[in-house]
Amino acid sequence: MPVYRIGEREIEYTLRRSPKARKASLSVTPQSFDLLVPEGATEEQIYSVLERRRGWIIETVQHMQERARAQTRxxxxxxxxxxxxxxxxxxxxxxxxxxxxxxxxxxxxxxxxxxxxxxxxxxxxxxxxxxxxxxxxxxxxxxxxxxxxxxxxxxxxxxxxxxxxxxxxxxxxxxxxxxxxxxxxxxxxxxxxxxxxxxxxxxxxxxxxxxxxxxxxxxxxxxxxxxxxxxxxxxxxxxxxxxxxxx
Known part of the structure; x- marks a missing residue:
């Protein structure tokens, strides 16, 4: 599973390519996130998407982790x-x-x-x-x-x-x-x-x-x-x- 590094922090993610996808889209879970890209997306384009959404990824992953900790035990x-x-x-x-x-x-x-x-x-x-x-x-x-x-x-x-x-x-x-x-x-x-x-x-x-x-x-x-x-x-x-x- 690929890893996106933000400073010293490593966040695993799943990369999926689809011939039907017209643009990149992200979905986040408490432990990782999924990145869906068009089939022909280059490594440079993928990296550009991750960097552009960097702040959103950090904020959303943290939010999801907080919610997971609030789950009934x-x-x-x-x-x-x-x-x-x-x-x-x-x-x-x-x-x-x-x-x-x-x-x-x-x-x-x-x-x-x-x-x-x-x-x-x-x-x-x-x-x-x-x-x-x-x-x-x-x-x-x-x-x-x-x-x-x-x-x-x-x-x-x-x-x-x-x-x-x-x-x-x-x-x-x-x-x-x-x-x-x-x-x-x-x-x-x-x-x-x-x-x-x-x-x-x-x-x-x-x-x-x-x-x-x-x-x-x-x-x-x-x-x-x-x-x-x-x-x-x-x-x-x-x-x-x-x-x-x-x-």
């Missing part, structure tokens, strides 16, 4: 621990029972039942896995419900909906009319998830982010700007970081 999945869910921090209640598998339900908080003979060392990771599975199923159910309600009303019918663990995007719409969604959207308020679904459905008619695309989004969701603003502002809160305790 979970040390153990035990009674009293909290995780984000639909835009709110939600408490876990763990209870032993006679069953053989971890069971997850939601009633004003997460009610988790675990086998009474499950060892302390094993229960933490197994509970986390069960929670992830439950959350992925829930976001899939919600997304499909939005597709049925909004898609039928506005003539937007995708081939299907898949829930994925995407690192740098909330969703995508393939040429095969398949919608892909990041499962971390379950941590956002339900209207924000609906916006993400509608956003991708509108790409069934308009493959870019031009005026016609946003006009269509606005016809489906008149308040889409508020929903998008929440996502842009709070994306660092959508998920948790499992922190291992030091011995």
């Amino acid at each position: 979970v040390y153990q999945f035990v009674t009293g621990a909290k995780i984000p869910y639909r835009g709110r921090m939600t408490k876990l209640t763990i209870e032993p029972f006679e069953g053989s598998l971890v069971e997850v339900s939601f009633r004003n908080g997460f009610q988790i039942r675990k086998p009474h003979d499950l060892s302390l060392d094993a229960s933490d990771s197994i509970i986390e896995s069960a929670l992830r599975l439950w959350l992925k199923r829930r976001v899939r159910e919600d997304a499909r419900d939005f597709v049925r309600r909004q898609g039928e009303r506005h003539g937007l019918k995708p081939r299907g909906v898949q829930i994925k663990d995407q690192k740098h995007m909330w969703g995508s719409c393939g040429q095969d009319r398949q919608i892909n969604l990041n499962w971390h959207l379950i941590f956002a308020p339900k209207p924000v998830l609906e916006y993400a679904v509608v956003h991708e459905m509108c790409h069934l008619k308009h493959r870019n982010h031009g005026t016609e695309f946003w006009d269509l989004v606005g016809r489906v969701l008149p308040d889409w700007k508020d929903r998008k603003a929440w996502l842009d502002k709070n994306e660092h809160l959508l998920g948790w970081e499992k922190v291992e305790t030091s011995v």
Whole structure:
């Protein structure tokens, strides 16, 4: 992976060339950034883009790192621990029972039942896995419900909906009319998830982010700007970081 040096600081980045790209564009993650350039871009042109956007790269990477540090940290999945869910921090209640598998339900908080003979060392990771599975199923159910309600009303019918663990995007719409969604959207308020679904459905008619695309989004969701603003502002809160305790 190439490295961009700013003084003594080194920032890794990914260089991508595309025959469809007319000009260079940058996207930043907490650890690195992506630089997309036209297929025939020279090394001199690439370096010129990086130098021209030098200040923006430094400021944005620092900002993203600060947001990453603010992410919810979970040390153990035990009674009293909290995780984000639909835009709110939600408490876990763990209870032993006679069953053989971890069971997850939601009633004003997460009610988790675990086998009474499950060892302390094993229960933490197994509970986390069960929670992830439950959350992925829930976001899939919600997304499909939005597709049925909004898609039928506005003539937007995708081939299907898949829930994925995407690192740098909330969703995508393939040429095969398949919608892909990041499962971390379950941590956002339900209207924000609906916006993400509608956003991708509108790409069934308009493959870019031009005026016609946003006009269509606005016809489906008149308040889409508020929903998008929440996502842009709070994306660092959508998920948790499992922190291992030091011995």
